[in-house]
Amino acid sequence: MDIDHLINLLKSRRSIRAYKSDPIPDEFIQKIIEAARWAPSGGNSQPWEFIVIKKKESKDRIADLFVEFTKPVRQAEMTREKELRVPALEREITEPGFKNAPVFILLCGDPRLNEAFPLLVYQKSGMEILTSNLASAFLCMQMAAKSLGLGSQWVSATGGLMEDPLKKLLDIPKEFKIYDMMAVGYPIYQLGPRSPRKIEEMTHDDRYDRSKLRTDREIKDFIINLRKRDREETEGLMRGMRRKEP
Numbered sequence: 001m002d003i004d005h006l007i008n009l010l011k012s013r014r015s016i017r018a019y020k021s022d023p024i025p026d027e028f029i030q031k032i033i034e035a036a037r038w039a040p041s042g043g044n045s046q047p048w049e050f051i052v053i054k055k056k057e058s059k060d061r062i063a064d065l066f067v068e069f070t071k072p073v074r075q076a077e078m079t080r081e082k083e084l085r086v087p088a089l090e091r092e093i094t095e096p097g098f099k100n101a102p103v104f105i106l107l108c109g110d111p112r113l114n115e116a117f118p119l120l121v122y123q124k125s126g127m128e129i130l131t132s133n134l135a136s137a138f139l140c141m142q143m144a145a146k147s148l149g150l151g152s153q154w155v156s157a158t159g160g161l162m163e164d165p166l167k168k169l170l171d172i173p174k175e176f177k178i179y180d181m182m183a184v185g186y187p188i189y190q191l192g193p194r195s196p197r198k199i200e201e202m203t204h205d206d207r208y209d210r211s212k213l214r215t216d217r218e219i220k221d222f223i224i225n226l227r228k229r230d231r232e233e234t235e236g237l238m239r240g241m242r243r244k245e246p
Helices: 003-012 026-036 056-077 111-116 119-147 163-170 216-244
Strands: 048-053 103-109 151-155 177-185
Touching: 003 119, 026 048, 026 103, 026 119, 048 056, 048 119, 056 163, 103 119, 111 119, 119 151, 119 177, 163 177
Parallel strands: none
Antiparallel strands: 048 103, 103 177, 151 177
16 A cells, blocks of 8 residues: 555545444454454553454344433533533434444453553553553554545543443443444545645644644634634535435
């Protein structure tokens, strides 16, 4: 793979929230996990554990938990200035789009492997490094899915709000940390690339260039513009999907 191909893959990866019912070949799931297990980790600790969820009853229960545990998130979001709100949280969620994905992959980590780090690092920053390790594996999972022609969604609520009920539902050992879940399947729709910041705005030679330091107002305006683009994209996508309905 050359660098341009890698960058194009990164550009085209987007979160997908609606899936076809077509099953995914088992070999594709194995390739996704194979990619993730080669991710870098502190002390080569390899703390990851992958739970592949295909049973409808388990997926339905996870979707129900998502609806239940994101209600307070939505309620809090509605107290913000409208222009700062995350568009996906402006409407009540009764059934998450990822529910129909044929496969969920839950990524967990074992904090006991933090002892692979140097002692002082383990004592001071063990959990932070564990999170970085799992983030590396998760990115590999998403890129592998995209390279296989699949869509995926980073279901981040599973790694915090839903951890305790998910552990109970899936018999996950209490020692483990649930990082996050990836829903994966063949996408119903495609999205164009995102709009990243310009490379010269975020690059500094030898030391931080303070002329590039953004003011609080500039940061807020940046977020407002992000939300505006998100809202326009969401509205356009919903109109397109309605037109396709029989």
